[in-house]
Amino acid sequence: MKAYEIVSPDGVDALKLSDRPTPTPDHGEVLVRVHASSINYRDLLTIEDPVARNLPYPRIPNSDCAGEVIGVGPGVTSVQAGDRVAGCFFQRWVDGPVTPDAMASALGGAIDGVLAEEVVLNENGVVRIPDHMSYQQAATLPCAALTAWHALVEKGQLKAGETVLLLGTGGVSIFALQIAAMHGAQAIVTSSSDAKLERARAMGAWQMVNYRETPDWEKRVHDLTNGQGVDHVVEVGGAGTLEKSIASVRVGGHIALIGVLTGGTINPTLLMRNSIRLHGIYVGSHAMFKSMNRAFSAAELEPVIDQEFPFDGAREAFHNMRQAGHFGKLVISFDS
């Protein structure tokens, strides 16, 4: 079976496509034939700077996959061959709060990832995917969708009528838009592109703000919310957005802090005076993933794929990720 490997610090074009033997599932493990893998910004960073992450060579990149179970190891009871599954970013975060041990089980980082035709995953490190989704669609769920779900539903306890601020139209934000709509909440979406804002509106966004035309968009957010500010911000970040997000949220409101890119100075006094609740969100647990999939099945939610790349074209997919500007997710399809 074929697998991409990080074998040097030389970036995307230095990714090696290797032949490897089919791995064998051990006790409590399952063997999955991967049909699709989606890309997160983190995957690009990992490929471009494996040294900063102390990664050994070779390391298989990527953390998101969907595929078919084609074998199970001893002791496996909850999964069987033929099951259509997605992998969990954290292979050892079953339920409850995250633990250091769970954090040491991140696919495509602490351990080998899933940009390979066959992978071995933990029995509790896979979840059944919604029947109505293709493998390509389901491959978008493990990081982006689950992060949005964790932020808004598990931590944010989102309810109908609440307002949600979403920054940009990347994978997490678009899932957050769909999850907000699914719960009767009202999403304000920002983008520098009117065309993307128009797509967001068509998907149920309540208000759109072009942050290029409205650089002080935090004021616009207050105008749109009767001077109150929003209930939730999904802060996927970028340079300088956190300060504005803090200024956009209402007294007693909630900021889900997600972005690996988020940085800069923040003003703790405003956090304090406005009684703001800020949660660092790092993907989610197996139990959350199951809850989310149940909701997505009920809603027959369709993940938004910006572009699909063939397995052979994986390097191009990462280059594309670097340019940002996508709407939804980039997916590498092994079936193409």
Next chain:
Amino acid sequence: MKAYEIVSPDGVDALKLSDRPTPTPDHGEVLVRVHASSINYRDLLTIEDPVARNLPYPRIPNSDCAGEVIGVGPGVTSVQAGDRVAGCFFQRWVDGPVTPDAMASALGGAIDGVLAEEVVLNENGVVRIPDHMSYQQAATLPCAALTAWHALVEKGQLKAGETVLLLGTGGVSIFALQIAAMHGAQAIVTSSSDAKLERARAMGAWQMVNYRETPDWEKRVHDLTNGQGVDHVVEVGGAGTLEKSIASVRVGGHIALIGVLTGGTINPTLLMRNSIRLHGIYVGSHAMFKSMNRAFSAAELEPVIDQEFPFDGAREAFHNMRQAGHFGKLVISFDS
């Protein structure tokens, strides 16, 4: 101005229609011209047995109203003449958990109710109604809708994909159906009437169970939920339903206990072994009412009115309530 009064224990037909002077709002109070009042089963019980409730005569019945503010007392800052408002069942439950003092402020029980052309309410005992609703629609909200919202959203923290069992098609259940749909949840509705079940389906019910045809409906509920049971039950009760509700909920599930009619023996062992969470729900607070109205405005929710009665025909409305069998709410309209 005219008002109905309970002046004896002789029931609905003994209600007296009196002339009273327009009341004057004191400090922190507002004067409301009532346009509509909806009926709850509790109102009927109050009229039929005022002695059990230690009510003084005369007592104005009913707790649900909507109308226009036509005057404000000294110190009122958050409400002004011309505002379209509904009254809060508890006149002194602003926010946070309920208190004994709040419980002593129930309209149409502890204090005079709202089946009167003009009533004085606390500034914090009214909420603005959604713009898209008529007074008749808004008059259905204070007890039935807020009870359903409190049960599912505030206590139940309902999320998309969860399953909700609703008993019958009375006011609380129909609002619960709409609230469930609004949050992407999946409602199972029971009724003895296929026609009503069909109406429920058209409003978004996921599954329907005719409890006359399926007397052991708790088993049917398990079949519909892959043997798990439902996440939430809104137990509005009737003889013998609680036992079945407990049998219908999943391990770790949630029962909102509402009905004044609920009774009978329950099995604490099952509650314990299945780690069930049971909340007594008694309407809700001013703050919850505001949250709910925001959600209803966003969704442009249309309350379901089974039948409207003119102010002069109020007694008929109560007789109608006794027969049960309605779908949604009974409303007395002062504009007819």
Next chain:
Amino acid sequence: MKAYEIVSPDGVDALKLSDRPTPTPDHGEVLVRVHASSINYRDLLTIEDPVARNLPYPRIPNSDCAGEVIGVGPGVTSVQAGDRVAGCFFQRWVDGPVTPDAMASALGGAIDGVLAEEVVLNENGVVRIPDHMSYQQAATLPCAALTAWHALVEKGQLKAGETVLLLGTGGVSIFALQIAAMHGAQAIVTSSSDAKLERARAMGAWQMVNYRETPDWEKRVHDLTNGQGVDHVVEVGGAGTLEKSIASVRVGGHIALIGVLTGGTINPTLLMRNSIRLHGIYVGSHAMFKSMNRAFSAAELEPVIDQEFPFDGAREAFHNMRQAGHFGKLVISFDS
């Protein structure tokens, strides 16, 4: 190694003491040399009526044990030989809410118990015991202490100054007393024995009520709490207590429903009108057990052992349990 077995429905005296081979820990399992086992009322019921529980013969009884790890199976990373541990009642409830699968892993019921010199348990089915405790003390923790902790701390979110009503002086109630005191809460303890009440006072009880002398003890509870009622009831039950517990709790208060003996009719109207929160509590998770042990270590808590029995005298211990009337826990010590 020796083990007690249920081999018939003939009760305590029919328990068989057998010789068995030392079991072998499989993948993810550990071998524990048991030093002590404590008894819960449930263990007695299991021995006396295995038929009602559909138990196969032979079945080893008891769910509480403490001992030393003397071997580990493949893949075990978090436990090693020499560790002093207690077993978890649910062998497969690691963290998060309870699941049906977890419920099927109860020691001494769904699977073999721990009244044996050597037992195999899951790696995640044991927890390290506090350094300051003997095996005999630690053997009291898995059911009684964890149930009390789950009830008051995990579900009840107990805080200083709150009031807690405890029924009797059995294992759960005495741990609840210690946990309440540890959190600065104020416990009211009931008993039919003034001597036991005096012991409870010495352990930090705030108020004592002799329920034989004060049969309407729910009124006394209101007197003691300025007419408010208590914040929490730990309802370990007995005939007719639930009704009084419901009458004893304050508006918006919390009842943890525990007792396998609890029964009788309850009044749902009071639960509803008083906005009572009732939680079925069924022991607890591995994560809760670890949290509890950390607290018990910090406080150097001393479990209360009513009486110790030698391994050979296990049958006598069960007879003793039937008589009730103990103060704290009954322990079978394998070291005697």
Next chain:
Amino acid sequence: MKAYEIVSPDGVDALKLSDRPTPTPDHGEVLVRVHASSINYRDLLTIEDPVARNLPYPRIPNSDCAGEVIGVGPGVTSVQAGDRVAGCFFQRWVDGPVTPDAMASALGGAIDGVLAEEVVLNENGVVRIPDHMSYQQAATLPCAALTAWHALVEKGQLKAGETVLLLGTGGVSIFALQIAAMHGAQAIVTSSSDAKLERARAMGAWQMVNYRETPDWEKRVHDLTNGQGVDHVVEVGGAGTLEKSIASVRVGGHIALIGVLTGGTINPTLLMRNSIRLHGIYVGSHAMFKSMNRAFSAAELEPVIDQEFPFDGAREAFHNMRQAGHFGKLVISFDS
């Protein structure tokens, strides 16, 4: 009656001591004869820079007071003359989450403060003080103690065995130490003074860190907690501490962000990766104050007063506050 007034931007020595008529309580208000007022750092900042806060002249400073009710306005039912009370920092935050309206009712800021012999407060803006406390002790509660309670108990849901990091020995930190001890939690206290650390130990601190001798105290915190980090940080702040606090908290841990002085750059990536929960804490509600006082009464907690000043010496008290270095609270006693 006499009152201090801010009448210029010229700071502490320019505070004016005026004669004013006794104020009259309006509807829902009470008249309090103040016996003591404690100082918070915020009070000093207000006096030193009233312009930044847009304060009108004259403005009475200070937000913490305790005294006796000597009169009540119309409609007051829950308070009566003779009651011993403390004022609430927010005069209009009764229960539930904070609101913008509540924030506009801060004593000694948005409205006149309490450094006056007689003040009028809202009926819901006072709470009864514990019987065992003097007015001087009770005057320390409204900001410092309630902030610590809100941080650890209401938001932090502190439980026994958890670890708490406290920065320095000012008013909030010392109350947090007492509250932690009251709940069976384990406090790590930092200070630059070994003498103060020794006092903290005597009050129940679990571990002490001299941050002058151990400038990388976040590493010491990890050493003390088996490499895990603490469960809670009460971040009362100073230059550069927030970064270290974030580094001190465990995965999934909690930071209560309080200090008006806190500033500097923070690292959102660490907040995200470690799933940290950060709450801006701004004093607390009337309901929280009542809960806290109940706990303090039960524990007979003794607030720690660093130094008492007579009413005539109020200016000296503020100068003293500027020097920092105190252990507990500074109180101006009107009885001296």
